[in-house]
Amino acid sequence: MTAKPNPTRLLSVGSIIADVRIDVPILPPRGGDVLGSGASISAGGGFNILAAAARNGLKAAFGGQHGNGPYGERIRAALQSEGIEALMPASRMADSGFCVVLVEPDGERTFVTSPGVEARPGTMALSEIALGPADALFVSGYDLCYPDLGPAIADWIAVLPTSAWVMVDPGPLVTDIPVAIMAAVFARVDVFTLNRREAGLLSQRQDMSAGAAVILRRLRSDALLVIRDGPAGCWLFGGRFGAEGRHVPAPIVRMVDSTGAGDAHTGVFLASLAAGHDFLEAARRANAAAAFAVTRKGPATAPRKEELDAFLAA
Numbered sequence: 001m002t003a004k005p006n007p008t009r010l011l012s013v014g015s016i017i018a019d020v021r022i023d024v025p026i027l028p029p030r031g032g033d034v035l036g037s038g039a040s041i042s043a044g045g046g047f048n049i050l051a052a053a054a055r056n057g058l059k060a061a062f063g064g065q066h067g068n069g070p071y072g073e074r075i076r077a078a079l080q081s082e083g084i085e086a087l088m089p090a091s092r093m094a095d096s097g098f099c100v101v102l103v104e105p106d107g108e109r110t111f112v113t114s115p116g117v118e119a120r121p122g123t124m125a126l127s128e129i130a131l132g133p134a135d136a137l138f139v140s141g142y143d144l145c146y147p148d149l150g151p152a153i154a155d156w157i158a159v160l161p162t163s164a165w166v167m168v169d170p171g172p173l174v175t176d177i178p179v180a181i182m183a184a185v186f187a188r189v190d191v192f193t194l195n196r197r198e199a200g201l202l203s204q205r206q207d208m209s210a211g212a213a214v215i216l217r218r219l220r221s222d223a224l225l226v227i228r229d230g231p232a233g234c235w236l237f238g239g240r241f242g243a244e245g246r247h248v249p250a251p252i253v254r255m256v257d258s259t260g261a262g263d264a265h266t267g268v269f270l271a272s273l274a275a276g277h278d279f280l281e282a283a284r285r286a287n288a289a290a291a292f293a294v295t296r297k298g299p300a301t302a303p304r305k306e307e308l309d310a311f312l313a314a
Contacts, residue, residue: 007136007165007274009059012046014140015118018071018098019044019299043078044299048260049138051082052267052302058274061085063129065117069095091117107255119146126156133163136270141170144177154184167191174198186218193226193266212237228265233287250287255294264293264302288312
C-alpha cells in the first residue's frame with residue numbers, strides 16, 4: 001500500500017439505525033412463530049464501528065442522516081455518550097430506520113432491516129463535509145445499495161484526496177451492490193474488509209485463497225484485502241502480503257452473541273493504525289477486539305483500549 005499518514009479521525013457516512021434485538025430458541029419456520037426473550041433496543045449499524053474506534057483512541061464523527069423520532073433520539077444519545085460528533089442536523093422528514101436482530105442460542109444472528117432517513121442523502125451534500133488529509137472514511141455495503149445514497153457516495157469517494165483512507169465493508173449485501181458502484185469502490189478503496197462467507201459470494205469461489213485472488217484482481221495493486229474468518233481470526237492479502245496472504249489468529253473464547261463482531265474488528269483495526277501499529281499488529285488487536293465483543297450480548301460491545309490491552313495480556 002502507498003504510504004499514508006496515520007489516520008487522525010474516522011468519519012462514517014454509513015447508516016446508523018436502531019437494533020431491535022431478540023433472543024430466540026430457534027428461527028421460526030415460514031408462517032410460524034417462536035417466543036423470544038431478552039428484547040432490547042440500541043443504536044446499531046454504523047454506530048458500532050464508530051464506537052469501537054472511539055473507545056480505542058481514534059476521534060470519530062458521523063456524517064450520515066438521523067431521524068426526528070424515537071429511533072433518531074436514541075441514536076443521537078448513543079453518539080453523544082461515546083463522544084462522537086454528528087455532522088448533519090436531525091432530519092425533518094422522518095425517523096431513522098431499524099433492524100430486527102434474531103439471536104440464536106449459539107450466538108448466530110439473522111437480520112431484517114427497515115430503512116429510514118439514513119438511506120437518503122441529507123440536506124448537506126457529502127462534498128460539503130470537511131475531510132482532513134489524514135481522515136479515514138468508512139463506507140458500508142448497505143449504503144452502497146441504497147438507490148439515492150449509493151451513487152452519491154461513489155461519486156464522492158472518487159474525488160477524495162489520496163492521503164485520506166477509504167475503508168469499505170460490503171457486508172451481507174455484497175452481491176446486491178450495483179456493478180458501477182462496486183467498480184468505483186474498487187478503484188479507490190484502500191482497505192477492503194469482509195468475512196469469509198461474503199468473500200465467497202463476491203468471488204464465487206469456496207476456497208479462500210482462490211477467492212482472494214479473484215478479489216485482488218479487482219482492487220488496486222497497493223490495496224489491502226482483509227478477510228475475517230470468525231474464531232480463526234483473519235487473513236491479510238495484497239500489498240506486501242501478496243496473493244498468498246498472511247493469517248493472523250484470534251483468541252479462543254465462548255461466543256454468546258456475534259452481533260457487531262465484524263464492526264468491532266473494523267473500528268479497532270483503524271484505531272490501531274492511528275496509534276502507529278503496523279497491519280499485522282492492527283489485525284491482532286482487531287481479532288482480539290472481535291473475540292472480546294462476542295462474549296457480550298448486544299451490538300456495540302467492542303472493548304475500550306484498557307480492556308483490550310488487559311484482554312491481550314491475559
